[in-house]
Amino acid sequence: MSAFAPGAAVRVRDDWPETRGPCHIRTPHYVRGMEGRVIRRLGVFANPEDLAFARPAAQRALYHVAFDQPSIWREGKVGDEIFVEIFEHWLEPA
Amino acid sequence: MSPLLETDGESLLTALRSLLADKNLVSETEIAEARAATDAASPGQGARMVAKAWTDPAYRALMLADGRKAAEALGIPMLGAPPLGVLENTADIHNLIVCTLCSCYPRAVLGYPPFWYKSPAHRARAVRDPRGLLAEWGTVLGEGVRVRVVDSTADYRWMVLPLRPAGTDGWDEGRLASMVREGDMIGVTSPTVREPY
């Protein structure tokens, strides 16, 4: 997985592990499949999806990603935004 | 999943404490010490950071660049605490912190999360209707101010550096800190000079 630079346009994978069995996902439902903009790389952390099951967990890059708030909900004020911490394996270039 | 999990919480806690103590895994002293340490944390710690940031530009820069270092610089214990991100309110942006998935909160600097922060009301409404939520808190935003909702979903914990209100010129750090409330550092409210003083 290559790194995302600040300002990069990204899309959150439209994936639903919840449909495939027990899981622990820290990517909120409301951003899946949505496009956003990388603010910055926050660091590298062990993948919570594996830690949650006491499994060996790989180190993954964590990004702060900005989303246009009204676009997510089809309501809201122009210019408002939501910042979400998202792991690299949930992001693809937009 | 064991049916024992449906036992009432108090009984589970008592049973676990007894078992863990018998097995020499967790002692009552350790529990008491952890409790005392958490009880010692309070929004007053974050308020001191805010007051210093308002009066000391170098500290403000440190707080925004590395919240954990800034907390430690004021003697706030941060050993083992997650990274702390601080976002400043400006004339253009008002920040609002939430954890929609559970209740992640900057505990090391602010203490126990308040009941309202952990409630479905905050977790559901903050991302979808932040302005309605703020209005219900009595928070009025200036014309042209954008809202930034920060959903604490992973390893960072977030707090807000609120705007210093007008009418506080010449106030010392202690006086400034005393006016900063818990909600101001999560973004549901903004500090104001309350009459009379």
Place this chain on the structure above:
Amino acid sequence: MDKDVPRAHHDMGGVSRFMCDPVEPEPHTLTDFDRDVDALRQVLARKRMMTVDELRRGIESIPEEDYLRLSYYRRWIRSITDNLLRRGVVTEAELAAALKDAR
């Protein structure tokens, strides 16, 4: 309108059912039970007996009705118990016996 997606019940952002819940700003005093559960979790984490991720997973696995009904720290103690059983730190038999003794 809620998004028509297979959302887990703890994933509450924007969920319609809660959008009319009022703000309740009054502080709730934490009980001894609350503080002790909180402290126990911290000690278990420090000793690497349970991560915060395991705590969250355990809470998320609580069925929706119970999840909404149980208080915050009652969700925690249920998850802590679940995780300690899963890890084999305590066995069901030991727990059952300890619960019986506590009566």
